[in-house]
Amino acid sequence: MREREYFIFRPAEEADLEFISNLSAHVFSRYGRYEKIVPAWFKEPAVITEIIAQQSDALGFAMLVLERQKVFIHREAHLLAIGISVEHQKRGVGTALLEHMEDIAREYNAVEMNLWTAVDNEPALAFFHKAGFEIERFENGYYPKGQAALSMSKRLEDT
């Protein structure tokens, strides 16, 4: 059984951009120039970027945008990215951060969370599947470097 760990969540700041960019280069560069794309998302006013940390060490980040087709219908939360530093993966950090992002989405009355992930990203598919996401759609050539992607979604029940 995993030891219980305590994490800190905080909104990302400019000072976190180097961490976010380096981690994106490490974990997403096979899909495109995400070391540039992800920091550009950070600067968009609608994007919520959160850091998960332990003491002063950042362990990972996630980005969320809230969307809706019409102003009078419910919102959908779109998870743009989630990344955990390789040395901190597979000990529950990603799960804790994803749950935190779901809580934020609920605070904004989102009833659903969706995302895209690469067809070949087996750890991510297993991770999202375990968190309750279901595959919805396949899209060829989704990523800048041409890989196919799957969209996944999850209903956000009230907690």
Ligand SMILES: CC(C)(COP(=O)(O)OP(=O)(O)OC[C@H]1O[C@@H](n2cnc3c(N)ncnc32)[C@H](O)[C@@H]1OP(=O)(O)O)[C@@H](O)C(=O)NCCC(=O)NCCS
């Ligand atoms: C996907 C990612 C965020 C998961 O974070 P994590 O902290 O390692 O995940 P957790 O430790 O919370 O794992 C939760 C569950 O996910 C699944 N999982 C996580 N990593 C896995 C791996 N490498 N292989 C298979 N299943 C995996 C397991 O079911 C795991 O449950 P278990 O520990 O009881 O077996 C992390 O691997 C990562 O940052 N990957 C690179 C970036 C990325 O691909 N992001 C997703 C697309 S945006």
